[in-house]
Amino acid sequence: EAQVTQNPRYLITVTGKKLTVTCSQNMNHEYMSWYRQDPGLGLRQIYYSMNVEVTDKGDVPEGYKVSRKEKRNFPLILESPSPNQTSLYFCASSNGQGAYEQYFGPGTRLTVT
Amino acid sequence: KQEVTQIPAALSVPEGENLVLNCSFTDSAIYNLQWFRQDPGKGLTSLLLIQSSQREQTSGRLNASLDKSSGRSTLYIAASQPGDSATYLCAVRWYNTDKLIFGTGTRLQVFP
Numbered sequence: 760e761a762q763v764t765q766n767p768r769y770l771i772t773v774t775g776k777k778l779t780v781t782c783s784q785n786m787n788h789e790y791m792s793w794y795r796q797d798p799g800l801g802l803r804q805i806y807y808s809m810n811v812e813v814t815d816k817g818d819v820p821e822g823y824k825v826s827r828k829e830k831r832n833f834p835l836i837l838e839s840p841s842p843n844q845t846s847l848y849f850c851a852s853s854n855g856q857g858a859y860e861q862y863f864g865p866g867t868r869l870t871v872t
Numbered sequence: 873k874q875e876v877t878q879i880p881a882a883l884s885v886p887e888g889e890n891l892v893l894n895c896s897f898t899d900s901a902i903y904n905l906q907w908f909r910q911d912p913g914k915g916l917t918s919l920l921l922i923q924s925s926q927r928e929q930t931s932g933r934l935n936a937s938l939d940k941s942s943g944r945s946t947l948y949i950a951a952s953q954p955g956d957s958a959t960y961l962c963a964v965r966w967y968n969t970d971k972l973i974f975g976t977g978t979r980l981q982v983f984p
Contacts, residue, residue: 792972801976802961809970817971849915861906861963861972863916 761786763864765850771870772840780835780867782850788862790853791833792817793825795846796866802849808833840871874899876964878975885952885982893947893978895962900940907936907947908961910977916961920947924967952982 763784772778784791792807794817804817808827822844824836833852837844850864877896885891895905904923908916920929920936922945928937935948949956961977 790970794974799976802963802974804971804973807970815970851916860918860921861916862918863908865915866913868913 761862763850763852763862765848765864765867767867768865769868771872773872774841775839778837778840778869780837780848780850780869782833782835782864783831784833784850784852784862785831786852786854786862787830788852788854789830791827792851792861793823793833793835794849794851795819795844796849797846805835805848840869842871845869845871874964874966874969874973876962876973876975878960878962878978880978881976882979883981885980887952887954887982887984889952889982890948890950891952891980893949893960893980895945895947895975897943897945897964897973899966900943901967902940903965903967905936905938905945905965906963906972907934907945908963910959910961912958919960949980952980954982954984957981 766781789810793805794802796802803819806825808814848867851861853861875898906921907919910916922929922938933950938945959977959979963972963974965972
């Protein structure tokens, strides 16, 4: 089944404790991205990647890191999480050629205390 | 600045009604526009994707139209059902960027 998976789905952590949220897609998509969703602000793009070893900042990259060492994986790293990073995070992928239809993962709800 | 706006923020209708959700965007040089559905606490499901060269797309009871010159897209839902209750989001990609910009969504409730 074609899908985007994220892990963990729920995470509660404390300020400053490094964490990684994994994202994997099995559709051989070139384009992958991370979004956060907050009430009243909608979905905002954090980082995106057009292909392996190519990443770019989205609208809200501060406090986040990403890497794209393999085509299927695009982990999101929070080196020192803070309470303002409490949010619902989504990973997405799309075919870099043609329609650019985006496929989303199920989301990761992160709480930083 | 490239922005996407959705009005209304919330809509409540009785079952069976035909309804229209609106999406407005600044800068008409869009590459494509995509409509999504999001159920509470869940991810986004793609409904329809309209390329800049297209005027509309249809899938079942859904029809999305695109008018680049006026900076608008509408999502038409025919014969609404309680199962249509969800938040509907539109997202735009412009030619000069690889980013996808989302509207804040319209929360739809269809009551029996």
